[in-house]
């Protein structure tokens with residue numbers, strides 16, 4: 001990366017920190033690592049707001065990981081119905097909880113290689129856990145990160161795993177976790193998928209899609 005490009009990246013990250021602050025809070029409500037894991041499985045193709053409504057009652061009903069491991073598939077399906085893809089998600093949650101109990105002693109593992117052996121857990125979910133639970137530098141590539149990283153000129157890739165590796169080259173490690181949090185906020189408010197408001201965006205001065 002050229003010095004000029006490094007400078008541009010630094011300015012973008014500084015503008016995001018200035019605008020949104022450097023404290024971060026996960027958008028999915030949870031009180032433990034396994035609750036965040038289940039909430040993240042539910043969040044596929046579903047809004048975080050909807051997931052938070054579902055988990056408010058769900059974690060009252062299923063108070064432990066064992067409760068999920070022993071859950072009846074049809075009953076859990078109904079409990080999470082509004083999350084969409086509920087049959088698959090219920091199946092994955094039960095299988096994931098069983099493996100956590102049987103193989104990992106009820107603990108959520110830290111390593112990407114272990115996390116991705118759990119049902120319903122891909123790189124994205126694994127990186128949510130690594131960043132939010134263990135504070136391990138990790139980049140979560142969701143729909144906002146994919147779209148906006150392309151607009152900012154940080155990547156030209158479309159495949160989430162390739163984007164993750166490119167962002168690891170572009171972003172300093174101390175911004176790997178918070179980048180996703182900031183970009184989600186930007187993507188929900190200003191750089192929306194259908195109608196990006198470039199005119200009022202605090203990144204317009206540095207954004208490649210505007211410059212070009």
Ligand code: SF4
Nearest residue numbers: 191196198201204207
């Ligand atoms: S300037 Fe436009 S395209 Fe670039 S980040 Fe802002 S809203 Fe998105």
